[in-house]
Amino acid sequence: MGVGIKLIADSGSTKTEWGVLGLDQPLILKTQGVSPYFQSAEQIKQILEAELVPQLPADSEVTAVYFYGTGLSQPKNLQLVSDAINIVWPRATSDVQHDLMGAARSLCGHKEGVVSILGTGSNSCYYNGKEIVKNNPGLGYVLGDEGSGAYLGRKVLQYYLYNSFDEDLLARFDYKYHTNKDEILENVYRKPLANRYLAGFAEFLSENREHFMIQNILEDGLNDFFFNHIYKYRESWTTALHFTGGIAWHFRDILAELCELYELPMGKVLRTPMEGLMEFHR
Structure with a gap:
């Protein structure tokens, strides 16, 4: 019998980060994202077997899986991911939760807070230290996801396609992406995982921040998130606002400016929830 290990997953639409506990030193591994909106249980099983299992130590046995992922507020999605995990590791105990719970446990531990995820998608909640008590509904990248990579990337494409960029930005965009209207519309309306595609253009914002x-x-884009989400929690004025995700991390200075502008208490900003989750489950 091998060394017993625990797996902790923080999964978004684009990538999944896996923490491994039980070894002499904790490991952080990565696979592609798992999204029950776009993948079947069989496809998720294939990702785990092809991308994660080969990275695990050969003499290890998975005894527990704590999986925090996007789209898992819906029972059918949660069951789909649970089924895939149970097929790959039938002897392990599993706990599958929405990624908001992962963010809340990571950022707050056992204390209260308003928690926001700003990554490929966006979401928020008020966490009382044990449970998520309030969750302003996440509507996905078509109807919502304000402040997310997909939302900001869509803004970039709108500026490009409407010819709103000045000559300088237009030249920079063309040099980086070598694309056109037909290709963009094909990727957005006909190909799968359009949210990942849109979020890929958020990098252009990070690289050209000095331009007005x-x-x-x-x-x-970030103010839209505050207006539509943060403002809906009355606790936002009395408890710390915590953020996680790539967009939150890269533009944390703007989040701090918005908190100062609206006189809201700024809390932690983490690039990913993994460090806090490994501490929570240790």
Whole structure:
């Protein structure tokens, strides 16, 4: 019998980060994202077997899996991911939760807080130290996801396709992406995982932050998140606001400016919840 290990997954649409506990030193591994909106149980099983299992120590046995992922507030999605995990590791105990719970446990531990995820998608909640008590509904990248990579990337493409960029930004965009209207519309409306595709254009914002048009996109996009989500929790004025995700991390200075502008208490910003989750489950 091998060394017993625990797996902790923080999974978004684009990538999954896996923490491994039980070895002499904790490991962090990565696979592609798991999204029950776009993948079947069989496809998720294939990702785990092809991308994760080969990275695990040969003499190890998985005894527990704590999986925090996108789209798992819906029972049928949660069951789908649970089924895939149970097929791959039938002898392990498993706990599958929405990624918001992962963010809350990571950022707050056993204390209260308003927790936001700003990654490929976006979401938020009020966490009382044990449970998520309030969750302003996440509507996905078509109807919502304000402040997310997909939302900001869509703004970039709108500016490009509407020919709103000045000559300088237009040249930078063309040099980086070598794309056109037909290709963009094909990827957005006909190909799978359009949210990942849109989020890929958020990198353009990070690389050109000094330009006033880019600054406007960022400030407007993140302000939309505050207006539609943070403002819906009355606790936002009395408890710390915590953030995690790639967008939150890269543009944390703008989040701090918005908190100061609206006189809201700024809390932690983590690039990923993994460090806090490994501490929580240790």
